[in-house]
Every structure is written in structure tokens, then in C-alpha cells.
Amino acid sequence: MRPLGIYIHVPFCVRKCGYCDFLSMPSGKEGMDDYIFALIEEIKGYGEKYKCEGSEYEVKSVYIGGGTPSLLLPDAVGRVMDSLHETFAFANDKGVEVTLESNPGTVTMASLNGYVKCGINRLSIGLQSANDNELKTLGRIHDSAAFFKAFDMAVDAGFENINVDIMTAIPGQTLNSLENTLKTVTGLGCTHISAYSLILEEGTPFYEKYSSKEGLPDEDEEREMYHFTVSYLERRGYLRYEISNFSLPGYESRHNTAYWERDDYIGFGLGASSLIKDTRYKNTAIMKEYIMSPLSRDIFSEQITLSGRDRMAEYMFLGLRMSRGVSEDGFKKEFLTGIDGIYKNELDALKRDGLILRDSGRIKLTEKGIDYGNYVFSRFL
């Protein structure tokens, strides 16, 4: 059976952080009820369609992301999970990774116990920094004490697989303060760490505030923080399996790995994206349209059918994000042609510049290639 990932978008947060350009809005109980109702209608409607079209699918992972999904009561999460189980064939339940994103300050012992009962077996906690001054700068609602409490409660609730999101290149951050964050998360023994750099996104308050770049780590400092993070985490047994993702052995995120491997996935909810049989869909980002008509994907969504060349480009730049890189045999199997027949000039140039290496039938980014990742990926477009 073909593997399928499911993404559920929960676009609600307590308040908007100054740097955030994710599709999220302040929560209000009424809006959330309507949203869950629409979400379940969409799952049941489109789920039926995909079940009929492709009974070859088997759900391997579910990711409830946002926004702040931990603002949902377990009852709402349970109803969403029930609708998924009613609609899709799941792989043997124990093998299915089911993640819920949470923020410290929005979980309680009761809600975490409730999520476990709903079948959530992986919790992702958005810490960003263990330093209260940096959390304040970012405009987060929590402090480090709230994070410790949330982590302890998650362990008590029975979560064995916990990701912690951290951030680098925060205004005012230093290698010392970053070390404190890394020490904190590794000390707690989480199984997975995602470490992304702050990016100034157009249209956010941070974009205006830091337009002169004053107060922000410069490009060299940002790279230094990245390399510091990699070596700190690897010394403590967290393997970098993707440019910004680290895990203890065996705890790589299955859901995200499926994105990088271009497995099919369906996204439900506001603005959610899907990849089904080489067509990419994106739901409407307008709440009113979504709530009124959650099954009108054909009216309100964008749809792009990928050409053979698009698929090859995605295969390359998504595959290169992973430490194991791209398999030359895998490319041949997928596209019935050798990789050099398509990308010889690009690969030769990137190798000459020390940005990739070719070894035992695999192509990988070098450390320099990671630093110039966007340039490398652009060579395949």
C-alpha cells in the first residue's frame, strides 16, 4: 500500500508573535468550534474521495500543526482523530506517528492526558529559547519556567517522543545564551530538536523593526550559531538527519521525512497544502470561505500539476536537505533515467565548488553546501 501523511492545520494562537508569518490568528472559542466542524466535514468529504480513488493508501503519520493546536480541548482533538480513523485506512496503529504541536502555557496535565487518550504519541513543544529575555524579545507568551512545567507534565502524561523547537539568530542572542538553551533541552532528554534561524518575513512587525538589521546577529554570526548547534547536539548523541533537524537514533520525524521524500500527503484545514499523485493543492487561506465551504477545494484552492522536470527538481532539493542525501539509483527508479543525463552540468559545477560530494551512489551537501543551501537548490530549478 502507498504511504500517506495527513496534516491538520489549526490556525489559532493566544496572540501573534512579532516575527510570525504562519497562517494563524488570535483564538476565540466560537470561531474554534465552527472551525473544527468545518475540518471534520472536509476530512470526511475528501477522505471518502481519496479512499475511493486510491484504496492503495495507508496512513503512516498524522501531524496536527499550527498555529497552536494545544489550544484545542482533547475532546476536539478526539473528534478530529475519530473522523480520520473513520475515513482512512491506518497502518498498524502502533506504527503511526501522531504529532501535536503545543506551546508552553497552553497545556495542562488534564489536556496532555486527554491528548494521549486520543492517540497522540508525539508532542512537539515550541520553546524557541530557554532565556526569558529572548522569549520576551520574540513576544512569546511563555517563560522558561512554563516550558519546564510543560515538559514535566508531558513526561508524566506518558509522552516518550518529544520534540522541542528552538531558534537561532534571535536579536541579542549570543553563543553563551544559545548554549544555555541547548543545555536545557538536551538535559531534559527530549528525543528530537528542530533548530531554525529567525527569518525576517515581509509583512511582520519584526520586518519593520529590524529593517536596518541593527540588533540582529549578522550572517557570519548566524552561521556560527548554526555550526555551534550542530556540534553541541552531535556531541550529545543528537544526529543531524536534515539541515535543521536533530534526533536521537530512531526518533527522526517520520512525517517530515515523508515530505522530503515526496510521499503523498493530504493537508486539511485553512491554507493547508497537499501532494497527491504529483499534483500540489493549497486550500483557501480565507477563513470565511473555508468555514462556509470546506469541501470546495476545487473553487477556492490553488492546484498545480507537476511536470516531470518539476518532480525531478523537487526530488533533488528536498532529498539534498537530508543528511543521507539523494540516491542515484532511487532517481533512476523514479524517473527511468540516470541523474547525470539530466543534471550533469549542475552536479559537476557544484562538486567543483565544494558544495556537494558524490560517494557510493549518493549525492550529499558538504558543510559548505549547507551554508549555501539556497544557491545549491536553485541550481535544480
Ligand code: SF4
Ligand atoms: S505561537 Fe507560533 S504560530 Fe502562533 S503566532 Fe507565535 S510563532 Fe506564530
